[in-house]
Amino acid sequence: MKIREIRGIKNMIEKINLNNILFLDIETVPEEENFNSLDEEMKSLWDLKTQYQRKDDFTPEEFYERAGIWAEFGKIICISVGYFTIKGDVRNFRVTSFFGEEKKILKDFNNLLNNHFNQPQHLLCGHNAKEFDIPFIARRMIINQIAIPDKLNLFGKKPWEIAHLDTLELWKFGDYKHFTSLKLLTKILGVPSPKGDIDGSQVAHVYYVEKDIDRIITYCEKDTIAVAQIFLRLRREDLLIDDEIIHV
DSSP states (O other): OOHHHHHHHHHTGGGSOGGGEEEEEEEEEESSSSGGGSOHHHHHHHHHHTHHHHTTTSOHHHHGGGGGGSTTTEEEEEEEEEEEEEETTEEEEEEEEEESSHHHHHHHHHHHHHHHSOSTTOEEEESSIIIIIHHHHHHHHHHTTOOOOGGGOOTTOOGGGOOSEEHHHHHHTTOTTOOOOHHHHHHHTTOOOOOOSOOGGGHHHHHHTSOOHHHHHHHHHHHHHHHHHHHHHHTTOOOOOGGGEEEO
8 A cells, every 4th residue: 555545544534444444452571471581692682672771770680571562572462352343323343352372362363364354445453553563463473483464464664654553643643753642542532541450561460470361351452442432533433332342
């Protein structure tokens, strides 16, 4: 898809068929529970990778709790997706999640894309998905030796050359230095808050220490719903009500 066509999508998001969009969010954690579980080479590589961010404020070990934001040092523990089914006057938003062993998560998500969202009109949509969720999924697929589906095969493309939708990018209106969190955007747009009893900084603790994947799934699904709500708000459409949201 050409850049001119992508700009057209931004200008005409109201004309996109909602049934063609797959909304998504992912949750990631450090690949190992503890820094000391890494082999010596990976410890050294982590040290080098994070030197700029850490400066003298943190040791590599202290900083390892943030490893989940890098695909080379983190892994995916949940992918939540949502999609609209609109038939006549009846609108529903179906939400489901893939969780468990990472390779299975990625294979199941791959199958979903290949079997149900593989046509030219199909689009993915997330918050900061073009620079985080989508590249992270693609990199972890390569690491796990899983074929990248066409919808994620974005080798060499710049964010603005990717046809998928990103609520963060839509809100930037060309101001590419601007970052607005999902939490802030829902607040100012009057969207029901996605926040639950945890936030992103606690996911690794809930996963490794509390071993409560259900809390993480709930958190991930709430964010997926929030992205869909923001997209509806950008189209000046009625927000989803609880009765329209179906967990499958």
